[in-house]
Amino acid sequence: MVQSFIEKEDKLYEDWYNSYTEEEQKLFCFDGLMFGRNDDRNAEVEKWLNAKRKVLFLTKDTDDNPGDDIRWWPLGNEKNPDGSIKPTHRFYIVLFKWLWALNEVTADHLPVFDKTKEEYVELARKYPMAQVNVKKLSGGAQVDNGVVVDYYNRDAKFLNYQIRDLLQPNIIVCGGGSGSLSDLVMHKIYGDKKFECINTWCYYCAESDLLVIDSYHPSARVCNEDKFDEMIANVQQVYKLKK
Numbered sequence: 001m002v003q004s005f006i007e008k009e010d011k012l013y014e015d016w017y018n019s020y021t022e023e024e025q026k027l028f029c030f031d032g033l034m035f036g037r038n039d040d041r042n043a044e045v046e047k048w049l050n051a052k053r054k055v056l057f058l059t060k061d062t063d064d065n066p067g068d069d070i071r072w073w074p075l076g077n078e079k080n081p082d083g084s085i086k087p088t089h090r091f092y093i094v095l096f097k098w099l100w101a102l103n104e105v106t107a108d109h110l111p112v113f114d115k116t117k118e119e120y121v122e123l124a125r126k127y128p129m130a131q132v133n134v135k136k137l138s139g140g141a142q143v144d145n146g147v148v149v150d151y152y153n154r155d156a157k158f159l160n161y162q163i164r165d166l167l168q169p170n171i172i173v174c175g176g177g178s179g180s181l182s183d184l185v186m187h188k189i190y191g192d193k194k195f196e197c198i199n200t201w202c203y204y205c206a207e208s209d210l211l212v213i214d215s216y217h218p219s220a221r222v223c224n225e226d227k228f229d230e231m232i233a234n235v236q237q238v239y240k241l242k243k
Helices: 002-018 041-050 090-104 117-125 145-167 180-189 224-242
Strands: 055-059 130-133 171-175 202-205 210-215
Touching: 002 041, 002 145, 055 090, 055 145, 055 180, 090 117, 090 171, 090 224, 130 145, 145 180, 171 180, 180 210, 202 224, 210 224
Parallel strands: 055 130, 055 171, 171 210
Antiparallel strands: 202 210
């Protein structure tokens, strides 16, 4: 199963890349299962396939990384010449905090965000994660929601396959987009499914056991209580209902 997954993901990359013009290909930045955090791609794929909670972070596009493949980014696994670990970008510190908490929260346990950045990097390494951008062409600091929707319409067959058929997450965190990303997930990518609104953050499809979280962008300038504590408290409500 591991090798089959790898072959399918790499074939998707090739087909998607080749669907763009030569000039557009220079901007193409692929994503998916983030195995660069650890040293063994096969092991990370196996971890994902066997994970109880498969968490996928859906974002709009990547900022100024043309021609890159974020699956290979080391993210806390890269060392300085002196052997010390290079700092992880704050964007991914947020993702790691969410990843850790989403794997720890239960109906009877609410994680407390009281650890250091370095501790979250290590705690999150235990869990596999995927990051998918709707728009695969690298952009700038901001991108209009309408542009993202246009790219979805252009690449729907690829994106739907990447998420629904290949990665098959059971938790999708929609990072920003003022509801446009969660709308894409629930009305386009999983448009044949029925989602129940649990609260202002969470939508749940019982048929597929799929939780969609309409969250802040990881870089949003909001207080930690809103970005972390409130989000996970609302997620806990889902597990209380499922108990």
